[in-house]
Amino acid sequence: MLDRLSDKATADYYNPFTTFDWPSSLPADELWMSPELLSVHGTELMDELSPAQLRDLSRWESVNFYSLNVHGIRELLIEVTRRIHTPGFELPSEFFHHFVGEENDHMWFFATFCLRYAGKIYPDKSVRLPEAPRDPAVENFLVFARILVFEQIVDHYNVHLAADARLHPTIRHINRLHHQDESRHIAFGRRLVRLLWNRLLRDGLDEAAREDLRDYLTRYLAVSTGSFYNPAAYRDAGVPGGFALRERLLDHPGRRAADARVLQKTTGFLRRIGVFDA
Template structure:
């Protein structure tokens, strides 16, 4: 679930010749001011916020059963309650590990763009974003290392490089960040509210959702703005159609690899389940899991359809 590296890129927006903000910039500025004020009001120090217990009981759930990669399949019924609790522990650690890797990559991409030409408007909010994401990476990594003794390695599939077009690179970077955040937030919301989980697990997910709700609001507006400017650049409808097909296909593949990263053979091995690679393959194509994927992705695919990146086939 990590945004792949791309080279530094140029402008998100360029002020009009008379320095009068465009209508979309005025709306964008208002949103950025509101989100920055909210980030300041919600600020917390992660190093003092968490009261890390010495351990989290291994005979408790560490992830909501409904979020497990086998939920809805025959395996869910075959595993004993103890086995499900063990699987929930390692799937929880995998989820937080994915966050560590994903956050590292999005920090690289956003830092490349802060205070660069064309990113004048969002740069102030970028500082809030960067600080909060750094905090998130720290507390996810701390959880993994303190309670599992490891962070699962990054095994994400590398997608083919996007075209070396700065405007396209900007769009794809922030579209990938938005996809990453919306997938993660689906899990955060459910685990934050799940009273079956340890208070520390709920706390981490609640705090992450609190910050990500702002990041997602920002990401939706920025991605829409970047997409509209890409379309405005197209000389005719045929060129725009080609652009939709190319970038929609790229992001469709990114959605697929993001979901597949939640199925980790190393998790199944640590949970004591045999032949993790075969199990992963079987689970990924199971009809119940396909339905679960659609549920996880419905906000993202709905958004990309509304702004015209995806068509009805996605």
């Protein structure tokens, strides 16, 4: 599998610094994010906000999405480079080189989008989960489980945005290229996470430790989806009461259902391999 993925990465290689023809600006009166992916979709706010407000929100939630990618990629690059060519990761290290190179390219073009068209990258405001000392094997599993969660959430958005003809070609191009690479990373991540989980079970992971891992990943899923509800994006879009709005949306049944759809592939996979209960 690693040989196939490495060969595909080589065949699909592109130079991000020459691939994009960045326009000087993107139209402010057009959508930058599919309405179905906005954090207010499925709530009464979709009707309460004017078309102009929804366009503004689509612009700033687009910037928030790409900012989240910058921060998420930085974290995964740190974790993967810590493990490349180390004991236990001899086999995937060749693919790690493709992975690291591609993720570095992704971070560059997401950051470039934010800085060119918004003049900023939203800071990382996500809640940091407490880290307790863990067995290295458990830590390896959690690192690659977090990477898989992040990549599958992002890919859900990429697929939708790449196919949305209402969006500017530059936006569609970014998301199409990212999905192309992430499809390989996700295939690799699923295989590795399953392998690392099975090794934990083989080595006698007890029920208390299993419950701790379930609890950690459940909280990580909530933190990950919660990062799409950014009060700063509401403020920049001219939507008042950003923090109160965030809490209102996080508790809204329509948004809970939407977040569950975003996480569906991830939670389904974790149930299939036995991390989550049925």
